[in-house]
Amino acid sequence: MKYLLMICGDESHANDGCGGWSEEMERRGVVEGGAGLRPPGEATTVRVRDDELMLTDGPFAETKEQIGGFVLINCADLDEAIEIAAKHPAAAYGTIEIRPVLEPPGVV
Amino acid sequence: MTFEEVYRQEWGQVVATLIRLTGDWELAEECAQEAFAAALQRWPRDGVPDKPGAWLTTTARNRAIDWLRREAVGAQKLKEVAAMTSESEPQYDVPDDRLRLMFTCCHPALAMEARVALTLRTLAGLSTAEIARAFLVPETTMSKRLTRAKQKIQYAGIPYRVPPAHLLPERTPAVLAVLYLLFNEGYSDVVRTNLSGEAIRLARLLVQLMPDEPEAGGLLALMLLHDARRATRLTADGVLVTLEEQDRTRWDHAGITEAVDLLETTLRRGAPGPYQVQAAIAACHATARTAEDTDWPQIAGLYGQLKQTPVIALNRAVAIGMADGPAIGLRLVDELAAGPLSGYHLLPATRADFFRRLGRFSEAASAYREALELAGTEAERGYLQNRLREVSAGG
Numbered sequence: 001m002k003y004l005l006m007i008c009g010d011e012s013h014a015n016d017g018c019g020g021w022s023e024e025m026e027r028r029g030v031v032e033g034g035a036g037l038r039p040p041g042e043a044t045t046v047r048v049r050d051d052e053l054m055l056t057d058g059p060f061a062e063t064k065e066q067i068g069g070f071v072l073i074n075c076a077d078l079d080e081a082i083e084i085a086a087k088h089p090a091a092a093y094g095t096i097e098i099r100p101v102l103e104p105p106g107v108v
Numbered sequence: 109m110t111f112e113e114v115y116r117q118e119w120g121q122v123v124a125t126l127i128r129l130t131g132d133w134e135l136a137e138e139c140a141q142e143a144f145a146a147a148l149q150r151w152p153r154d155g156v157p158d159k160p161g162a163w164l165t166t167t168a169r170n171r172a173i174d175w176l177r178r179e180a181v182g183a184q185k186l187k188e189v190a191a192m193t194s195e196s197e198p199q200y201d202v203p204d205d206r207l208r209l210m211f212t213c214c215h216p217a218l219a220m221e222a223r224v225a226l227t228l229r230t231l232a233g234l235s236t237a238e239i240a241r242a243f244l245v246p247e248t249t250m251s252k253r254l255t256r257a258k259q260k261i262q263y264a265g266i267p268y269r270v271p272p273a274h275l276l277p278e279r280t281p282a283v284l285a286v287l288y289l290l291f292n293e294g295y296s297d298v299v300r301t302n303l304s305g306e307a308i309r310l311a312r313l314l315v316q317l318m319p320d321e322p323e324a325g326g327l328l329a330l331m332l333l334h335d336a337r338r339a340t341r342l343t344a345d346g347v348l349v350t351l352e353e354q355d356r357t358r359w360d361h362a363g364i365t366e367a368v369d370l371l372e373t374t375l376r377r378g379a380p381g382p383y384q385v386q387a388a389i390a391a392c393h394a395t396a397r398t399a400e401d402t403d404w405p406q407i408a409g410l411y412g413q414l415k416q417t418p419v420i421a422l423n424r425a426v427a428i429g430m431a432d433g434p435a436i437g438l439r440l441v442d443e444l445a446a447g448p449l450s451g452y453h454l455l456p457a458t459r460a461d462f463f464r465r466l467g468r469f470s471e472a473a474s475a476y477r478e479a480l481e482l483a484g485t486e487a488e489r490g491y492l493q494n495r496l497r498e499v500s501a502g503g
Contacts, residue, residue: 082217
């Protein structure tokens with residue numbers, strides 16, 4: 001199963017790195033992609049309504065916890081995804097949301 | 109055995125097996141339902157088969173195959189399920205299936221209310237309407253809750269299995285917590301007693317399926333001990349009767365004996381946990397011939413073994429007070445008053461009780477009044493009002 005791990009935390013930890021997590025997960029072959037993100041202050045939000053382009057400076061919502069990075073993983077089941085997320089250093093100071101990736105119909 | 113009894117006994121197993129075979133919770137439930145409907149038609153005519161469970165599972169499995177064929181869904185899935193027909197008899201009795209179902213229903217990635225509802229529906233076989241009534245929500249709400257939980261299991265990839273050994277220490281308490289919550293829902297409410305019965309039935313099943321898990325035995329013993337006193341907890345008018353004043357001859361002594369035997373066997377494993385300790389406390393009460401015979405020092409010691417939450421600390425203070433005298437109890441309770449228990453009605457109620465035992469009636473009266481202001485259940489309020497009248501009249 002594929003899951004997106006959305007890594008949230010306040011900005012102060014942005015440059016803390018992953019403390020060996022990435023290396024371990026690469027070794028296990030569960031990581032399919034991902035990246036750390038520049039701070040939400042540099043985000044631009046886009047909406048198109050009635051053919052009109054509307055831009056907003058900043059993220060979806062101004063909350064203390066912001067997505068600081070994401071990882072796409074492919075693993076056996078939710079139990080393994082939870083284990084992988086729990087090992088990520090951000091789990092100890094922020095929050096990691098695990099979202100199953102929408103599979104094309106017929107695959108499940 | 110009546111049809112109702114067969115249903116209660118076999119439902120969980122049939123559903124659990126069908127989920128394993130089809131991987132589809134909705135389909136498993138529908139096919140199980142159809143199998144029981146078929147049995148209801150045929151058994152009175154043809155007689156009850158030797159192995160009703162196997163008959164039901166085979167029938168449900170055949171319905172699943174028919175359905176999969178009709179819908180022409182996933183040729184692969186159909187092949188998997190149909191492969192089962194080549195077995196001389198489908199494995200309806202894989203002992204793990206119901207345990208697998210129990211752990212999956214109680215997966216911590218599901219909301220607590222979803223875990224409880226799912227357990228009642230898939231394992232205990234209560235209808236959605238029955239579960240909705242038990243939790244005082246509209247049937248459509250409960251139906252949505254169940255559907256959502258099943259969807260999450262399927263789409264979020266919650267595995268259908270008994271967790272591997274390294275996960276058991278965190279997952280087993282999740283299962284026990286669901287069963288205990290279910291029991292308490294039924295125990296705290298005279299109208300919903302059937303929930304306690306279901307919880308006991310499921311705990312018995314868990315003990316049978318996890319014979320090496322002492323906390324399962326501890327939980328069952330704890331439930332049986334509480335349940336044995338059910339009939340004496342309230343007066344005919346629904347007013348709370350304290351343990352001290354309950355009519356001990358009306359306790360279910362066969363239930364107490366069963367629980368105490370179970371607890372002794374369980375404790376001999378030498379791996380005590382919170383449910384076993386709580387059961388041991390309940391056993392101290394249940395086996396005291398009179399209230400005066402209660403082994404309070406032992407109870408105080410047992411409370412000391414539990415994680416010291418504020419409520420446990422209050423109970424421990426009561427036990428120490430009963431063992432060493434109300435003045436000491438009062439001092440311990442007063443120490444707790446400043447903490448997170450302020451605003452909890454049992455705190456002034458406990459103080460009031462110690463004042464009453466010390467003969468300090470006016471202080472007792474004001475503490476009873478304070479407790480009454482903080483509400484509690486109707487049964488508790490009735491009790492507190494009676495006490496307030498008593499101490500106001502000079503004890």
